[in-house]
Amino acid sequence: MIEAMAVLFGLGGALGGGLGLAAYYLRVEGNPIAEEIEGLLPGTNCGQCGYLGCSAAAEGLAKGEIGVAMCPPGGKTLASQLADKLGVEADLSGMKDKGPVTAFIFEDLCTGCTKCLKRCPTDAIVGASRQMHGVVDDACTGCEVCEEVCPTGAITMRPVTDTLMTWHWPKPDTGLAA
Amino acid sequence: MSDLVGGPHAHSGSSISRTMVLVLVALTPATLFGFYEFGWPAVFLFLVTVTAAIAAESFALALGGKPQKPFLLDGSAVVTGWIIAMTLPPWAPWWIGVVGSFIAIVLAKHAFGGLGQNVFNPAMIARTVLLISFPIEMTQFLTPQPMFTGGSPGFFEGLEITFAGHTAFDAVSSASLLGAIKTQLGLGVPVNEVVGGSLSLTAMALGIVPGSMGETSAVAILLGGILLLATRTITWHAPVAMIVTMAVLAGLFQAIDPGRYPGPAIHLVSGTFLFAAFFIATDYVTAPATGMGKLIFGAGVAALTFIIRTWAAYPEGIGFAILLMNAAVPLIDHYVRPRIYGRTRSGEPIRYEEI
Amino acid sequence: MKMFRIKGGIHPDERKDLAAGKAIETVPLPSLLRIPLQQHIGAPAVTVVEKGDEVKKGQVLASARGPVSAAIHAPTSGRISAIGRFVAPHPSGLPGQTITMRPDGKDEWGELPAPIEDPFAVEPDVIAERVAASGIVGMGGATFPSAVKLGLRNRNKLETLVINAAECEPYLTCDDRMMRERSEAVIDGIRILRHALGVERAIIAIEGNKPEALAALKAVCSANQFKDVLIARVPTRYPMGSEKHLVQTLTGKETPARALTADIGVVVHNVATCYAIREAVRFGRPLISRIVTVSGGAMKRTGNFEVPIGTPISHLIDHCDGFNKEPDRLLLGGPMMGQPIASTRTSIVKGSNGVLALCPDETPARQTMPCIRCASCVSACPCGLTPFEMAGHIRKEELDAAVKIGLLDCIACGSCAWVCPASIPLVQYFNYAKGKLTAQQRAKHKQEETKRLTQFREERMERQKRAKQEAMARMKAEREAKKKAEAEKKRAKQETIGA
Structure with a gap:
């Protein structure tokens, strides 16, 4: 009787202590999934999701505070990647995939106020005060921040069109193979 | 000009329906011989089974919301129905054929996703389900009564046998060849006494023995098999692997105890073995993709068949053997793959010493 | 030889x-x-x-x-x-x-x-x-x-x-x-x-x-x-x-x-x-x-x-006196690996070895059927690949799985699609997958680049902010020093006056 109790208590104590030690010494700093998620996000901290930057948004996603369809620049592609990563079922059918876009500045409307220039998270807009601004397509993530701040509505988002360098064959029609 | 079409812009002209037609042509000798051997009831059962297969296909397509025409015209349903008919006792009642066709098409094929998606051979599923569900109807064989001879039922008697379950007809009902051998061996009769008389090897090879409609004549089946090989519809791998494995196993055991174990010749020409080797084990959908995989598959089918025939309760084990090996196909295909050009079997680029 | x-x-x-x-x-x-x-x-x-x-x-x-x-x-x-x-x-x-x-x-x-x-x-x-x-x-x-x-x-x-x-x-x-x-x-x-x-x-x-x-x-x-x-x-x-x-x-x-x-x-x-x-x-x-x-x-x-x-x-x-009938396909190159051209206004270039105008009986347009796993493509592939399996993966967007079984070793010769009885456009599946993989890589590269740009910008903003703060602090200090000096002066003045 006493023997059995001793064994069980001993076992319980040893295992519990082990777990406690493991929890203390092997603790993982930060949320690892949040870091992985952050790697997927555009990383431009545009703030359209409502968080202050992409790492905050990644934390939010990891905690489940926000749905996967939260990032306009990332679009549907990112949403499905996030759903995969988080292992959640997400109905993305309603989410329209506008595809990648980049900013475009109408020359005759731009007053050269430099507001967009200051806000652009990737420095994709070049120009100077009272001079026409231009967009460096390769650096633009289509985050739409500039569109919002432009006082004259001179900026619009245009879908990125295929070029000879980027075009590839479309996926074939699957025919009768369901 | 049409919309953007990717290459190649030439085609061999092969098609699924062409393949299926070739299989049907190859089945014809054995079928005609079956009709001749077993008379009008066999013809009616055959027609009912094939019609039911087409009806089942149409029904399943409608249920799945798939277009009827391309799938009905691809010929796969006809092939399935035809093969089921070939494996039935020739005087079985009509509903056996209908039930078999529906099981094959609806359950074994369309429940898995339709053409090309089934894991198990539909005809073998049908045969096995029927055998387990209706053991009496499925094991009532008869000694051949060649058409237009005295013993053969006429057109209307044939109708009665197939559709009215006419049992009064005094055909000599008997067990199939393998069943007979199994029973006799079970009674302690040595092999050489069992095989003899009406069960001579020649008779078995020609198919003048009790058995299913289309699988008794080894000669007629071989003829079809050669046609399939010659037209490159099938490859040699699975049939050869099956025949060699069966011959080796049967020979080995006969050498151990000639009185207890029938030899290779009996195993090869009896039952559905050759039929399965050329028409079932070569089914594209349910066999491995590579030559090596097909060899493994064929050898496995033959070995399982031998085991079931020799030690299990059923006289014929090929249906089970095929289904068991079907289940192993994804595994075989996963591990047995061709070597990629410029790479070793393990997938690493080839290395040359001098570079 | x-x-x-x-x-x-x-x-x-x-x-x-x-x-x-x-x-x-x-x-x-x-x-x-x-x-x-x-x-x-x-x-x-x-x-x-x-x-x-x-x-x-x-x-x-x-x-x-x-x-x-x-x-x-x-x-x-x-x-x-x-x-x-x-x-x-x-x-x-x-x-x-x-x-x-x-x-x-x-x-x-x-x-x-x-x-x-x-x-x-x-x-x-x-x-x-x-x-x-x-x-x-x-x-x-x-x-x-x-x-x-x-x-x-x-x-x-x-x-x-x-x-x-x-x-x-x-x-x-x-x-x-x-x-x-x-x-x-x-x-x-x-x-x-x-x-x-x-x-x-x-x-x-x-x-x-x-x-x-x-x-x-x-x-x-x-x-x-x-x-x-x-x-x-x-x-x-x-x-x-x-x-x-x-x-x-x-x-x-x-x-x-x-x-x-x-x-x-x-x-x-x-x-x-x-x-x-x-x-x-x-x-x-x-x-x-x-x-x-x-x-x-x-x-x-x-x-x-x-x-x-x-x-x-x-x-x-x-x-060549034009067409004798409306061509079904117009190709630059051969029928196996040649490319369709959108317009006859395009020109002959250094790599154009043929101009083919094919009629329907030469390039039968066919209904794509489901794969029946006949493995004709496996025997036809000169590179030892399993085209039907690769296409199956690509159809389900499992591009990585297709790469794993050799997609990138494919030379796009078209032998597989030529033999396919189900007329599956295998080559187009492979071209699509290869193109999409490249596009994904490009997108990833761009993402990394933009991230780097954002980081630069943030650092710059930080620097500017610091510089501003420092400047402000300096100005404040100067102002205070000035004030102090002035106060000193004033007091000294007053003292001199008082004295």
Whole structure:
């Protein structure tokens, strides 16, 4: 009787202590999934999701505070990647995939106020005060921040069109193979 | 000009329906011989089974919301129905054929996703389900009564046998060849006494023995098999692997105890073995993709068949053997793959010493 | 000569008889030439002429940019009428940078580099330089800059030059005709190339279905007693013209995955490239025209034509009296690996070996059925792949799984799709997957770049903020110091007053 109790208590104590030690010494700093998620996000901290930057948004996603369809620049592609990563079922059918876009500045409307220039998270807009601004397509993530701040509505988002360098064959029609 | 079409812009002209037609042509000798051997009831059962297969296909397509025409015209349903008919006792009642066709098409094929998606051979599923569900109807064989001879039922008697379950007809009902051998061996009769008389090897090879409609004549089946090989519809791998494995196993055991174990010749020409080797084990959908995989598959089918025939309760084990090996196909295909050009079997680029 | 077997392959309907009997014809100059700047693998050429310039035949219009590129020369004399975007000879039909030129009809040669009198006496590098200056690219369709291939001499230990004269694509007969009609020049070009690579022997590989070409080349070799050129009759089987498979047929050696044939000591050049190299070396003429097979059931007249680069395809078709019926497909290249073209306004480029107008009975449009796992594609694949399995993965967007079983080892020869009884567009699945993977990589690269930019910006903002704060602090301190000083002064003043 006493023997059995001793064994069980001993076992319980040893295992519990082990777990406690493991929890203390092997603790993982930060949320690892949040870091992985952050790697997927555009990383431009545009703030359209409502968080202050992409790492905050990644934390939010990891905690489940926000749905996967939260990032306009990332679009549907990112949403499905996030759903995969988080292992959640997400109905993305309603989410329209506008595809990648980049900013475009109408020359005759731009007053050269430099507001967009200051806000652009990737420095994709070049120009100077009272001079026409231009967009460096390769650096633009289509985050739409500039569109919002432009006082004259001179900026619009245009879908990125295929070029000879980027075009590839479309996926074939699957025919009768369901 | 049409919309953007990717290459190649030439085609061999092969098609699924062409393949299926070739299989049907190859089945014809054995079928005609079956009709001749077993008379009008066999013809009616055959027609009912094939019609039911087409009806089942149409029904399943409608249920799945798939277009009827391309799938009905691809010929796969006809092939399935035809093969089921070939494996039935020739005087079985009509509903056996209908039930078999529906099981094959609806359950074994369309429940898995339709053409090309089934894991198990539909005809073998049908045969096995029927055998387990209706053991009496499925094991009532008869000694051949060649058409237009005295013993053969006429057109209307044939109708009665197939559709009215006419049992009064005094055909000599008997067990199939393998069943007979199994029973006799079970009674302690040595092999050489069992095989003899009406069960001579020649008779078995020609198919003048009790058995299913289309699988008794080894000669007629071989003829079809050669046609399939010659037209490159099938490859040699699975049939050869099956025949060699069966011959080796049967020979080995006969050498151990000639009185207890029938030899290779009996195993090869009896039952559905050759039929399965050329028409079932070569089914594209349910066999491995590579030559090596097909060899493994064929050898496995033959070995399982031998085991079931020799030690299990059923006289014929090929249906089970095929289904068991079907289940192993994804595994075989996963591990047995061709070597990629410029790479070793393990997938690493080839290395040359001098570079 | 001993041949080695290759795996897989198919025997498509050759249909070479449509044009094989037709001698090479020259085509009259069109009223406009449209010369794309991207006619080769690598970076597009950079224009060195301007709109309105008068140019002479053979003059450089655009020069090579970077190590893998090729210069482009004026196919005739005339005036540059535009430099801009124009629909490219590409399945997408998207525009690319194009020089438009209006021939003046005089066809006057400009100043050409001096002919190399005895090519066998000069250093190989001299020939390589000439080849680069002449804008020569692989003319079998791959359009890889030839000078780069000549440079492999410095990187690998080479033993053999293989001349690809297999011409395994159905319909095409341009190489066949060139070998028959210009056999002397072809052999000369091959020997120059052999010298330029510094190898002992050259093997010309011709498929058995071209006995006349074989005989013509043999006659030249035996008449001149050339010991350094061997002529090999390779089996007629598609894709014999695939570089790695041709080398294996001839040498028995398999090129390792992701490596070049040069890594096993063999360099392969197309036979038409050899001719172009000879023209450049012996006469200083750059690559400004090529031989094109025009064929197909929808053509009124078929044949082989020497066409200036930049000739609109419509001009070539008109020269062949147009179509006898509406073609089902219009292709640049052969039926197996050729590309459909969106418009006949696009032009013949350096890699265009054929223009095919196929009618429906030649390219039956078929209903795609589900895969029945017949594994015909597995037996047909010359690369040891399982095409049906790869396509299955790609259909479900499992691109990584497709890569794992060898997608990137696929040479897109089309043998699998040719045999497929279910008519599954396997090649398009693979092209789609390869393209999508590249696009994904590009997107990932861009994401990394933009992240870096954001970081820079944040650091800069931080710096600016700090600088501002520091400035503010400094100003405050200064102000305070000033105040203090003033207060001091005031007090001192008051003290002096008080005193």
